[in-house]
Amino acid sequence: MFFITDAHAQAAGEMSGGALAQFLPFILMFVLLYFLMIRPQMKRQKEQKAMLAALKKGDEVATIGGVVGKITKTDDNFVTLEVARAAGQAVEMQFQRGAVQSILPMGSIK
Structure with missing residues (x-):
């Protein structure tokens, strides 16, 4: 036991x-x-x-979609990018802040 x-x-x-x-x-x-x-x-x-x-005005950025431009306006939710110049006028596009993938070095956009 x-x-x-x-x-x-x-x-x-x-x-x-x-x-x-x-x-x-x-x-x-x-x-x-x-x-x-x-x-x-x-x-x-x-x-x-x-x-x-x-992000601030004047930064050169690339978006997730591959659009490259210079920031002309910033907001809490959106940024406006100058993506080209046509006939002396800027072509601007508006993106959500989250769409910005990276900040490029100054002078990257020619």
Whole structure:
């Protein structure tokens, strides 16, 4: 009878350690996923948000659709880009701020 009790006590101790060992790969995969995918994406979003907040008149930008132009007006939600000159007049297009993909170096547009 003493042998049966000892055997049950030993099996219970092994199960708790085995359960942790079973979940350890999932925990490690989540940590790896966080550092390789989630954290860099959050950093890119933060940089994009800061770039959009810093847009000002005179910046040369490229939009997500590939339109390149110089900012002539800014608003809380929209920017107006001068995309060309025709007959001495500026051709302007209005875009949402979120459509701006990047700020180009000054002098990029000829």
